[in-house]
Amino acid sequence: MRILHTSDWHIGRSFHGHSTLDALREVLRDLVRQVEQNGVDLVVVSGDVFDSATPAAGAYTLLTDVLHGIREAGAQVVVTSGNHDSAARLGFQSRFLGAAGVHVITDPLTVGEPLTFHDAHGPVHVYPVPYLEPALVRHLWPEAEIRTQEQAMRHAMSLISADRAERGGRSIVMAHCFAAGVEPTQGVEREIRQDLRQGSLDVVPLGDLAGHDYVALGHIHGRATLADGIRYSGAPLHYSFGEADKPRGAWILDLDADGIASVEWTDLPVPRRLAVLRGTLDELLSDPRFDEHTDDWVCAVLTDAVPQPEPMRRLQKRFPHCATIQSDPEQVDTGPERSYRDRVGRGRPDPQVVDDFLAFVRAGDGASDAERGLVADVVSAHRAEESA
Known part of the structure; x- marks a missing residue:
């Protein structure tokens, strides 16, 4: 039998x-x-x-x-x-x-x-x-x-x-x-x-x-x-x-x-292969080593320290069957561990507090030059309002 x-x-x-x-x-x-x-x-x-x-x-x-x-x-x-x-x-x-x-x-x-x-x-x-x-x-x-x-x-x-x-x-x-x-x-x-x-x-x-x-x-x-x-x-x-x-x-x-x-x-046949691809969004969108996965079901593991705009829409242009995205930023050594009080303690300039916060949530990357300018403008406007 x-x-x-x-x-x-x-x-x-x-x-x-x-x-x-x-x-x-x-x-x-x-x-x-x-x-x-x-x-x-x-x-x-x-x-x-x-x-x-x-x-x-x-x-x-x-x-x-x-x-x-x-x-x-x-x-x-x-x-x-x-x-x-x-x-x-x-x-x-x-x-x-x-x-x-x-x-x-x-x-x-x-x-x-x-x-x-x-x-x-x-x-x-x-x-x-x-x-x-x-x-x-x-x-x-x-x-x-x-x-x-x-x-x-x-x-x-x-x-x-x-x-x-x-x-x-x-x-x-x-x-x-x-x-x-x-x-x-x-x-x-x-x-x-x-x-x-x-x-x-x-x-x-x-x-x-x-x-x-x-x-x-x-x-x-x-x-x-x-x-x-x-x-x-x-x-x-x-x-x-x-x-x-x-x-x-x-x-x-x-x-x-x-x-x-x-x-x-x-x-048994596999109608569509599954692939877990890891890298920054720019790497996944441009690196030739991912070409073989354009027809696969894709799970994209993004290692960007900063969340990227519209990642699914952009990924699906290259991988039409991108099904899910996971965020796993590469860890960066940010030096000795500092307490929350150290980060926002009295006497620290407001722009520095914001920069430290961004470095913490972005695993090491603080504010960009454009963001620092924006923060400076907001802080300045706030101080002017308080003075008035």
Whole structure:
């Protein structure tokens, strides 16, 4: 049996205010083509099919087209819900879809009940685990203490292991969670990075996921191999500049009579590359080394000490797809640290106070000659008014 592992489609997500629907359609169309060309028997989608609990109509149309394409290519599909999905909406009409070879699993109470497929070597049991939010599932299993996602996943895996012990045979687990061993540099989701900083992230130990031929994970947007047979496929499209250097694709695994015979990565197209460009505004607008990025999505990191006028409008003349700007002025040594009292202390001339303030907020650059003239005029006018 040949299985394709994908996840985190996030249909409907925007990219810095731009729709990604057409780009994702192109990528998933290529995924369907690879299903057909590689003779894939089963496609597993491990959560976050949609980006929102209330997808727009166009998101449903795209999902319908892709699922229909996979079935036309000759493969069956198993889909689970992720933390971005509405389980109720995604699972609507799941019984009828299952009869058509599209198995959508969103009900936590089905955990431990496999979908069984057959090849020349016998049965392959696929155990789908929808995203388990502890507050929403703990009442379903009152016999277990479920206060964290780690505990929820541990209980779910215990149900799966018990069922597999009775059935025997080869087994595949699908889950949407943060598993131990994923590094932040491997492309973690925005909300996961926030949880990491706050120290509130539920991490599922790899030991809780072990014991099966393959564990198809979702939730992380960069591909990752955590252990033999435990992998993330990542998202099929780049959804942030932090993912710019992460490959996009899916895992294709072959099962023989003994389990996993091989696992290979297959690339998916990147409709538009992402580039993070750093320099002063003048450098980004004129330096030839940036010529190769004129058609990319661009994140411009400006190192100017002074904010520049209309940077987005000017950048988009050279980079039509400049999506966002960040300011990161080069740090300049301004000498010994001085207190606020030292900067504005009694006896310091008003123009000097202004110059010191500008040097502080501009990381070393004080007022220009033109600005000094303007300050002098204002101070002079103010003194004349006070004298009058």
